[in-house]
């Protein structure tokens with residue numbers, strides 16, 4: 001039998017005759033955290049492989065290119081905070097950043113179930129924000145990761161709605177909801193997750209302005225990373241098996257790629273995917289890992305770009321309700337309908353606790369837009385971001401979940417990063433990952 005025939009036969013069987021490749025670090029997941037890790041490991045002269053399930057890097061970063069106007073429009077990740085790690089990372093790719101002046105454009109509060117106006121939120125927001133900031137200052141260990149003390153302060157495990165009442169924070173709920181989208185039922189969420197999401201850095205950015213890429217093209221970061229990492233990225237690939245124990249020197253990973261199976265021999269693993277049991281299929285999870293990762297539940301967050309006729313060009317429609325606590329909109333539901341830099345093109349954000357199909361989300365988005373001005377949106381782009389905001393129960397938090405999760409770092413030559421280990425905030429995910437890389441360096 002000719003060599004070519006053997007190769008095709010193996011490929012048909014999902015096998016490959018390719019050599020085992022050897023890397024210092026294998027990064028699983030090429031989203032915000034994984035891409036940062038891979039790029040910066042390279043900077044530290046370490047060899048890497050990136051295993052990415054989809055056909056591109058960037059995860060929750062979605063950038064649409066409007067060919068007619070030559071304009072980029074971000075409709076996933078939009079903003080960053082003013083952290084050194086953010087400036088360094090964008091400088092590395094030569095991508096300019098601009099500060100968005102605080103305050104933003106005009107916004108209308110509308111109940112998108114009916115198209116009716118909703119009153120302005122009540123109370124002194126500035127005072128309530130100060131009280132919220134004072135609360136954040138009590139928990140400095142929330143700044144990077146979930147480095148919680150034992151016992152965990154009870155306030156951190158309270159449903160956020162109860163925490164708000166206890167500390168008279170009603171006037172700040174609307175702001176927190178606006179900047180803390182995607183988490184599902186905000187008032188039921190354990191307070192720790194709200195504090196991780198709406199951090200002191202976010203409060204600073206609300207006051208002094210967020211950063212955004214000058215060209216509204218966050219995707220450029222990932223185009224740059226794709227060029228730099230080049231053949232070290234395995235796109236459309238997932239782990240089929242992993243052996244972290246048999247060999248004292250190496251972790252052995254087998255992945256499935258569009259070109260067949262590939263074996264990787266690696267010193268260390270960085271897992272940068274949302275750590276649900278479904279996602280970790282193929283990992284050689286032991287009982288401890290299974291027990292911890294099996295506790296996560298999550299919400300879902302969806303984003304679309306649509307052409308809509310007749311909406312005001314500068315006005316953001318914020319979904320609120322007159323018949324709910326703090327006027328928050330019932331979920332599943334639309335968060336906002338926002339104009340973009342392209343006339344007639346609007347971003348629509350939607351959230352739910354449980355996953356909803358694209359068809360049903362678009363239906364619900366369309367109904368909301370019809371209640372705004374009677375027109376039918378034409379969808380140009382759509383992304384479902386699920387699972388989003390991985391969380392565990394108040395009891396699990398109190399019983400030491402995060403202390404046990406942190407103890408996994410470095411265990412079985414595996415390190416973990418991403419939103420579940422810090423917050424749904426790229427700036428802070430990069431800072432967390434940077435800390436992790438420094439820690440790994442000592443363990444090569």
Ligand SMILES: Cc1cc2nc3c(=O)[nH]c(=O)nc-3n(C[C@H](O)[C@H](O)[C@H](O)COP(=O)(O)OP(=O)(O)OC[C@H]3O[C@@H](n4cnc5c(N)ncnc54)[C@H](O)[C@@H]3O)c2cc1C
Nearest residue numbers: 029031032033053059060076077078079385418419425426
């Ligand atoms: C609509 C929207 C708007 C947002 N806006 C902002 C914003 O303005 N600013 C901000 O800081 N944050 C924003 N976020 C939060 C954002 O989620 C985080 O900043 C960040 O993207 C999370 O990074 P991550 O690396 O943990 O996950 P992701 O970026 O989701 O990356 C995970 C990657 O792993 C891949 N993957 C998943 N499973 C597997 C598997 N089994 N094998 C291999 N690969 C796998 C995925 O395809 C993905 O590429 C927004 C999120 C959404 C959804």
